[in-house]
Amino acid sequence: xxxxxxxxxxxxxxxxxNVELNLVPFIDLxxxxxxxxxxxxxxxxxxxxxxxxxxxxxxxxxxQEDRDRLNLVVAITPQSYLVTGNGTxxxxxxxxxxxxxTKTLGxxxxxxxxxxxxxxxIVVMSEDSISYQDLIDVMDVCLATDxxxxxxxxxx
Numbered sequence: 001x002x003x004x005x006x007x008x009x010x011x012x013x014x015x016x017x018n019v020e021l022n023l024v025p026f027i028d029l030x031x032x033x034x035x036x037x038x039x040x041x042x043x044x045x046x047x048x049x050x051x052x053x054x055x056x057x058x059x060x061x062x063x064q065e066d067r068d069r070l071n072l073v074v075a076i077t078p079q080s081y082l083v084t085g086n087g088t089x090x091x092x093x094x095x096x097x098x099x100x101x102t103k104t105l106g107x108x109x110x111x112x113x114x115x116x117x118x119x120x121x122i123v124v125m126s127e128d129s130i131s132y133q134d135l136i137d138v139m140d141v142c143l144a145t146d147x148x149x150x151x152x153x154x155x156x
Contacts, residue, residue, distance in 0.1 A: 070116050072147075074105070074138055076126040081105050081138070085112070100134060102141050109145040121149035128154070 075082040081093040081100060091108045093101050113119060122142050126135050135152075142150055 070112075070119055071123070072112065072119065072121070073123045073125060074109075074142070076100075076124070076130045076134060076138060078127065078129055083108055083112075100137065102137050105138070106141045106145055109141065109147065113146050120147060121151065122147040123151045123153055125153045 070085050071087075073084045075084065080095060081091075082089065083091040083093070083105070090112065093104045093108065095101065109122075124135065124138050124142065126138075139150055139152075142148075
């Protein structure tokens with residue numbers, strides 16, 4: 001309990017003020033906030049896709065093993081999906097009825113994963129004119145075809 005003395009009592013002295021703060025509603029509010037934050041943190045972990053940004057870093061010396069490895073890239077252009085490996089075109093999947101053909105892309109990525117079962121990383125590139133939903137659709141296809149390590153790049 002806190003006490004406070006203030007001037008101006010009846011007999012010219014100080015009058016004492018005793019104030020009781022009810023902390024129960026404040027504690028209830030904090031408890032509710034903590035529960036909400038814990039629940040929100042769980043949902044954030046469930047809906048998370050690990051994505052790294054690939055960029056132009058400092059050049060690194062490559063070993064022979066790095067050069068023999070497949071560098072798989074899916075480029076989203078306004079006309080098609082362009083799947084490349086080590087700089088060579090593997091597939092060019094054109095739009096059907098003005099929509100991207102994610103089914104064919106999934107089949108092609110499954111075929112590639114069958115040839116390279118240890119491969120788990122992929123780079124998704126898109127132009128500025130590509131919608132966010134189309135980028136997310138490609139990332140979903142990559143996850144469904146066992147390419148969980150997705151890197152996103154904005155340059156084609």
